Amino acid sequence: MRARLVRSANVGQVVHQEQSNTDRATVIAGPDQDQRERPPRLIVVAGTYLGHQVELGAVPVVVGRAGEATLSLPHPSISRSHCRIWREGEHFYIEDLGSTNKTYLNGQAVMRAELKDGDQIGIGNHSLKFFSSASPEAQYHQNLIEMAVHDGLTGFFNRRHFRTLLDECVDRARAGEALAVVIIDLDHFKRINDHFGHLVGDQVLQTVAQLIRQLTPGHWRLGRLGGEEFAAALPGATLADACTYAETLRTGVEQHHFDIRGERHPITTSLGVAAWASAMSGSADLLRLADERLYRAKANGRNRVEHD
Numbered sequence: 674m675r676a677r678l679v680r681s682a683n684v685g686q687v688v689h690q691e692q693s694n695t696d697r698a699t700v701i702a703g704p705d706q707d708q709r710e711r712p713p714r715l716i717v718v719a720g721t722y723l724g725h726q727v728e729l730g731a732v733p734v735v736v737g738r739a740g741e742a743t744l745s746l747p748h749p750s751i752s753r754s755h756c757r758i759w760r761e762g763e764h765f766y767i768e769d770l771g772s773t774n775k776t777y778l779n780g781q782a783v784m785r786a787e788l789k790d791g792d793q794i795g796i797g798n799h800s801l802k803f804f805s806s807a808s809p810e811a812q813y814h815q816n817l818i819e820m821a822v823h824d825g826l827t828g829f830f831n832r833r834h835f836r837t838l839l840d841e842c843v844d845r846a847r848a849g850e851a852l853a854v855v856i857i858d859l860d861h862f863k864r865i866n867d868h869f870g871h872l873v874g875d876q877v878l879q880t881v882a883q884l885i886r887q888l889t890p891g892h893w894r895l896g897r898l899g900g901e902e903f904a905a906a907l908p909g910a911t912l913a914d915a916c917t918y919a920e921t922l923r924t925g926v927e928q929h930h931f932d933i934r935g936e937r938h939p940i941t942t943s944l945g946v947a948a949w950a951s952a953m954s955g956s957a958d959l960l961r962l963a964d965e966r967l968y969r970a971k972a973n974g975r976n977r978v979e980h981d
Contacts, residue, residue: 713765713805715744715758720799721841722746723834724822733759735770736796748841750774750797758788758803765803767794824897826875827882835896835904839956842894842908843949852908852949853915856963857885857922859901860941860975865933873933877940881926888925889918904960912948912980919944919978927976941976943967 713729715736727734727744734743739753752772759766765788769776777795778786790805822834830838839854846852859881866874878901885903889895894906907915926942945967947959966979973979 713760713803715794715801715803717746718793718800718802720746720797721748721837722799729758729760729765731760733757736801737770746796746799747845748797748799749844751799752797755796756794764788765805772796826878827897827903828886829882829903830894830896832896832898835894835898835906836956838894838896839906839960842906843956843959845908846949850909851911851914852906852959853910853912854907854947854959854963855905855915855919855922856898856945856960856967857903857905857919857942858944858967858971860943860971862901865938865940869933877931877933880929880931881940881942884925884929885922888921904963910948912946915946915948916978916980919946919980923976923978943970943975944978945970946978946980 714726715729715734716726717723725744725746727736732743735754735757736742736744736746736751737753737755738747738749738751739745740747742754752770752774754770755772756767756769756776758768766785767776767778767783767788768785769783774797775782777783778788779793780795788803788805790803792803794801794803822830824831829835842850842852859877862874862877865877882895882897882903885895885905889905892908893910894908896904896906898904905918907918910918923942923944926940929940931938931940945963945965947963947966949959953959953962966981970977970979
């Protein structure tokens, strides 16, 4: 079997696909796949992991909190192996796997049931929709999700959804998992907007976002906080890991050839790095510390990383 990683152009997440002689489930981290021939799928339509989805094929799909679940939704309201969905001929079925909070189908607790197109599945505090094909309703939900969680210019998570995901990371950090945050800001970006106009400024932001996406592992989360300021949530990363990553971003942007109206214009970034500490009360404290270090990087000459 040969594994293939595909990076989504819209949401900045890595999509894991497995190729073999048999059908495999494909976990997709955002609504950016070709709409023309869409296989049956589950889409998370409510909850922290809004927008996550999984294709349904010949291989049974397990939904749960565990990292090894086919569709992993690591929320405490969801059991490690919560339920499974499988295909028999042209029909799909769902079965609860002894979950703590039960599995609900259209509002009713079920142990085993057949799925119909458009059915809603309740798993912990998340809701999923089952779609048997690329129906108009499936596309409707895709469009709503795209607008609800992603920044339209960069494809990163918008500020609100990024904070929701960061809160989930903080919950795991309280249980002992490492966590760091990096805030990235473009240096002197106002000069670009003032001199070349906002259309060119948007193009620069898109290019910088693409560079950041290419340099970011798929299990880390990228958000646009506003304007020319971005953030990365790094679950499992120590302060040293985050500093190495931040320096990689800084040099990657600095070394990129930005061609604006036929001329090369160097663009740099300043970055602030912070790691979770037990004395912090929540994600706001973590972001505040990273933001303070970002402004220190600005004050110390820009185009640098500050972490203490």
